[in-house]
Amino acid sequence: MFEALDATLLARLQFAFTVSFHFVFPSFTIGLASYLAVLEAMWLVTGREVYLNLFKYWLKVFSLVFGMGVVSGIVMSYQFGTNWSVYSQKAGPVVGPLMAYEVLTAFFLEAGFLGVMLFGMNRVGRGLHFVATLAVAVGTLLSAFWILAANSWMQTPVGHTIAANGQFVPADWWQIIFNPSFPYRLPHTVAASYLTTALAVGAVAAWHLLRGQKGEGVRVMFSMAMGMITVTAPIQILLGDQHGLNTLEYQPVKVMAMEGHFESHPDGAPLILFGLPDQEAAKVRAEIAVPKLSSLILKHALDAPLKGLDTVPRSEWPPVAIVFWSFRIMVGLGLLMLLLGAWSLLARLWRGLYDWKWLHRLALAMGPAGFVAVIAGWVTTEVGRQPYTVYGLLRTAQSVSPLDAPAVGTSLVAFIVVYFIVFGAGIFYVLKLMGQTPHEGEPGPEAVPSHAAGITPGPAVSAGRRT
Amino acid sequence: MTIAFDLPIVWAFIITFAIFAYVVMDGFDLGTGILFPFFDAGQERDRAINSIAPVWDGNETWLVLGGGGLMAAFPAAYGIILSALYTPIIAMLLALIFRGVAFEFRWRNPRHRKYWDTAFALGSTVAALAQGITLGGLLQGIAVRDNAYAGGWWDWLSPFSLLVGVSLVAGYALLGATWLIMKSEGSLRDHCQRLALRLGIATIAGMAAVSAATPFLSNDYATRWFAWPQVLFTAQVPLLVAIASIAFFFALRFRHDHWPFLIALALFALGLAGLGVSLYPYVVPRAVTIWDAAAPSASLQFMLVGAAIMVPIILAYTGYAYWVFRGKTGHEGYH
Numbered sequence: 061m062f063e064a065l066d067a068t069l070l071a072r073l074q075f076a077f078t079v080s081f082h083f084v085f086p087s088f089t090i091g092l093a094s095y096l097a098v099l100e101a102m103w104l105v106t107g108r109e110v111y112l113n114l115f116k117y118w119l120k121v122f123s124l125v126f127g128m129g130v131v132s133g134i135v136m137s138y139q140f141g142t143n144w145s146v147y148s149q150k151a152g153p154v155v156g157p158l159m160a161y162e163v164l165t166a167f168f169l170e171a172g173f174l175g176v177m178l179f180g181m182n183r184v185g186r187g188l189h190f191v192a193t194l195a196v197a198v199g200t201l202l203s204a205f206w207i208l209a210a211n212s213w214m215q216t217p218v219g220h221t222i223a224a225n226g227q228f229v230p231a232d233w234w235q236i237i238f239n240p241s242f243p244y245r246l247p248h249t250v251a252a253s254y255l256t257t258a259l260a261v262g263a264v265a266a267w268h269l270l271r272g273q274k275g276e277g278v279r280v281m282f283s284m285a286m287g288m289i290t291v292t293a294p295i296q297i298l299l300g301d302q303h304g305l306n307t308l309e310y311q312p313v314k315v316m317a318m319e320g321h322f323e324s325h326p327d328g329a330p331l332i333l334f335g336l337p338d339q340e341a342a343k344v345r346a347e348i349a350v351p352k353l354s355s356l357i358l359k360h361a362l363d364a365p366l367k368g369l370d371t372v373p374r375s376e377w378p379p380v381a382i383v384f385w386s387f388r389i390m391v392g393l394g395l396l397m398l399l400l401g402a403w404s405l406l407a408r409l410w411r412g413l414y415d416w417k418w419l420h421r422l423a424l425a426m427g428p429a430g431f432v433a434v435i436a437g438w439v440t441t442e443v444g445r446q447p448y449t450v451y452g453l454l455r456t457a458q459s460v461s462p463l464d465a466p467a468v469g470t471s472l473v474a475f476i477v478v479y480f481i482v483f484g485a486g487i488f489y490v491l492k493l494m495g496q497t498p499h500e501g502e503p504g505p506e507a508v509p510s511h512a513a514g515i516t517p518g519p520a521v522s523a524g525r526r527t
Numbered sequence: 528m529t530i531a532f533d534l535p536i537v538w539a540f541i542i543t544f545a546i547f548a549y550v551v552m553d554g555f556d557l558g559t560g561i562l563f564p565f566f567d568a569g570q571e572r573d574r575a576i577n578s579i580a581p582v583w584d585g586n587e588t589w590l591v592l593g594g595g596g597l598m599a600a601f602p603a604a605y606g607i608i609l610s611a612l613y614t615p616i617i618a619m620l621l622a623l624i625f626r627g628v629a630f631e632f633r634w635r636n637p638r639h640r641k642y643w644d645t646a647f648a649l650g651s652t653v654a655a656l657a658q659g660i661t662l663g664g665l666l667q668g669i670a671v672r673d674n675a676y677a678g679g680w681w682d683w684l685s686p687f688s689l690l691v692g693v694s695l696v697a698g699y700a701l702l703g704a705t706w707l708i709m710k711s712e713g714s715l716r717d718h719c720q721r722l723a724l725r726l727g728i729a730t731i732a733g734m735a736a737v738s739a740a741t742p743f744l745s746n747d748y749a750t751r752w753f754a755w756p757q758v759l760f761t762a763q764v765p766l767l768v769a770i771a772s773i774a775f776f777f778a779l780r781f782r783h784d785h786w787p788f789l790i791a792l793a794l795f796a797l798g799l800a801g802l803g804v805s806l807y808p809y810v811v812p813r814a815v816t817i818w819d820a821a822a823p824s825a826s827l828q829f830m831l832v833g834a835a836i837m838v839p840i841i842l843a844y845t846g847y848a849y850w851v852f853r854g855k856t857g858h859e860g861y862h
Contacts, residue, residue: 124631127628128628130627131627133591134594137594137598138609141597141609141616142610142617145605145607145610149605149606149674152598152599152602152605152822154826156605156822157830160595160596160599160600160834161833163591164592164834165837167588167591167592168585168837168844169844171584172585173848175585175848176848178581179852180852183851183852227602229823230823231825233825233829461606461610461613461676462677463610463680464679467613467680475621478621478624485632486632489632492635493635
């Protein structure tokens with residue numbers, strides 16, 4: 061049934077599907093791990109039970125989401141080989157070591173301390189337990205560091221030479237890691253994670269506030285979440301602007317697609333607010349635009365010239381409509397986050413933070429906004445890199461494994477079916493947990509205290525070393 | 528054959544270590560899953576899964592290091608092997624999803640528990656089978672042309688690869704049973720004690736069958752094992768397997784807590800030694816050597832610094848995590 065389809069397109073669809081699903085989970089757990097570390101620190105410092113209850117409440121959500129992130133992440137680390145073997149052979153010497161560092165410095169740290177964080181409170185004492193929570197939080201950030209270094213290198217590749225067999229050979233690791241787009245992509249993505257978490261936590265709190273549950277736990281988490289959004293949303297918009305300017309410098313074609321600029325504008329380019337890009341006809345239909353605003357944003361001058369897609373061959377164009385729309389979804393949601401942050405600040409100053417029903421309704425509606433914005437931003441940057449895997453150097457069509465379309469088509473269908481069943485169930489369980497109000501004496505992931513520890517050293521320890 | 532102690536060799540050892548660490552550590556997790564249908568739905572299953580819940584994620588990370596390390600250190604082998612064994616690899620990934628989420632999902636709703644327990648058992652079994660088939664598919668050889676896979680998507684399927692798959696399921700189940708002998712008491716321990724005897728026989732039979740079939744795959748394997756005077760060294764492997772097997776049945780008979788698991792680990796180590804004899808210095812048999820597949824030395828050096836610093840630290844805190852959850856797992860569990 062897949063013979064008629066293009067194996068490369070199927071492989072791309074499979075990668076897009078699996079990475080989008082995967083990215084939802086770490087974008088939540090990066091923020092949530094830090095939030096849990098803050099809650100536990102607040103509990104240790106102030107001794108207030110409310111922080112411990114909130115910690116245990118969100119720890120249960122964390123354990124579910126983290127588990128889903130792990131299993132969907134393993135798929136990614138093998139998919140480079142199964143579906144993108146030529147890419148792996150050529151770019152592996154550069155990208156592979158960065159991912160190996162991610163495993164060595166981040167994944168083991170997270171996984172090693174996760175067990176203690178989830179189940180070890182009664183076994184190791186408060187201080188060591190906090191160390192475990194911190195280790196998990198630091199692990200999630202280190203993971204973001206390495207994987208975004210690898211991704212950014214694919215966007216703005218530097219610091220390598222190309223061997224006769226087409227393999228990328230690392231020349232300067234410092235340049236490879238701190239490539240031109242990395243210092244912008246890393247803070248933008250981490251801030252996105254923090255915003256995503258704050259929006260999700262805020263929405264859960266708003267749900268309970270709207271149902272008349274105004275207990276201390278609900279109030280504390282609503283206040284913390286709204287405070288985070290008030291501070292982070294404007295910073296994120298600034299970071300995004302800087303990231304955009306960096307993209308204009310190093311990947312101008314991507315910005316042309318984001319802006320929908322098929323034509324060059326020698327004396328000031330308009331900002332297209334809405335339109336339907338038509339790649340075939342090379343124009344934007346039903347366009348609503350503000351004259352010269354794009355030049356003002358990108359060049360800080362109304363009459364600054366901006367080149368359009370007409371200056372590059374069509375073979376270099378990314379799919380314009382996808383990039384154009386995903387970018388607008390991201391920016392639109394970003395502006396709504398700014399509004400939520402400002403409104404909640406107003407409510408806080410007016411002492412109405414826990415009473416303003418319409419603020420709570422907006423906070424609830426914005427619960428999924430972080431996830432949508434993260435995926436939209438990811439689509440913008442990844443689809444905007446097309447038709448290349450390593451920008452300007454290795455084409456996507458020349459990166460793919462020599463597989464038959466039926467093989468890739470079958471696996472794509474299998475991934476779709478399994479992901480919807482498994483992660484559908486997981487998201488359902490997460491929502492069930494969120495539907496319960498955090499209360500005094502909140503149980504952790506371990507409902508019953510563990511039994512007294514024996515004194516025999518774990519034999520698996522010596523077994524592990526014996527290997 | 529001369530042994531040049533160079534970077535690709537060092538990395539071949541590191542990745543072999545990572546794969547072995549994965550096989551034995553996730554081996555007892557997957558084995559516990561494979562045996563799940565044999566345990567009573569209440570306390571036995573809860574205790575069994577609680578004994579691995581705090582450590583399975585760390586165990587599975589070795590699989591990511593094996594895969595990621597292979598991509599980084601031997602990118603050509605990574606690309607060729609994974610696209611050649613596409614079907615079993617994808618099956619393994621999907622199975623590991625069901626296995627991994629079941630740890631948390633089974634506690635969320637008692638009415639759904641039987642479904643997630645089935646997912647846990649099936650996911651573990653299919654993952655083990657797929658890993659064995661992957662190994663068998665690699666051993667029987669992969670069609671390579673111009674440094675790329677040149678076969679179809681069902682080439683891996685053969686009686687031999689299925690034999691390796693089934694043997695690995697038995698081997699993992701043995702690791703699981705002996706792990707639980709060590710970590711549990713009462714009815715679960717007794718149950719595993721009985722299972723371990725049958726699984727020990729099955730695993731050793733599987734090892735013997737795979738060993739007997741391997742020399743028929745190609746002349747090369749036969750020469751490696753039976754040529755004089757090499758045979759003096761290679762013969763030690765089956766000899767040690769025989770000694771370990773006898774020791775295993777004695778350890779079981781005397782109802783020892785730790786020895787059955789440790790001897791099962793030794794059997795896996797000997798299996799790995801046997802694979803080393805068959806494969807070295809190829810990563811893809813008779814097609815791609817360690818040196819053909821190796822990444823440029825700039826990549827290998829950069830990673831070696833990280834591995835030299837991080838692997839001992841990882842082993843230390845992994846050891847700590849095991850130590851925190853040492854001893855027998857009680858009925859009250861972590862949930």
